[in-house]
Amino acid sequence: MRALMIRVTTTAAVFAALLSALLSAASHTLWPVLVLRSLIALFLVSVLGFLFGLILMRTALRRWYEQDQAVQDSRRVRGNR
Secondary structure, eight states: OHHHHHHHHHHHHHHHHHHHHHHHHHTTOOHHHHHHHHHHHHHHHHHHHHHHHHHHHHHHHHHHHHHHHHHHHHHHHHHTO
16 A cells, blocks of 8 residues: 555656646746746645645554454453353
């Protein structure tokens, strides 16, 4: 799952940078401004993807922990019989 999140984040970041570059080039901006805007778009989408990945991993780990606790509780009940 982690590899999928990295792949999707990287693809989205590159797409955002290309889109930003195309829009900047269409408005005839200077090259340094074009590069700066593209890098900012790449950075922002990468950071948002990383944070989204952390939230997903935290949720997955919490669900796994809760399921494991439920299994442990059911084993304890069976062991007390």
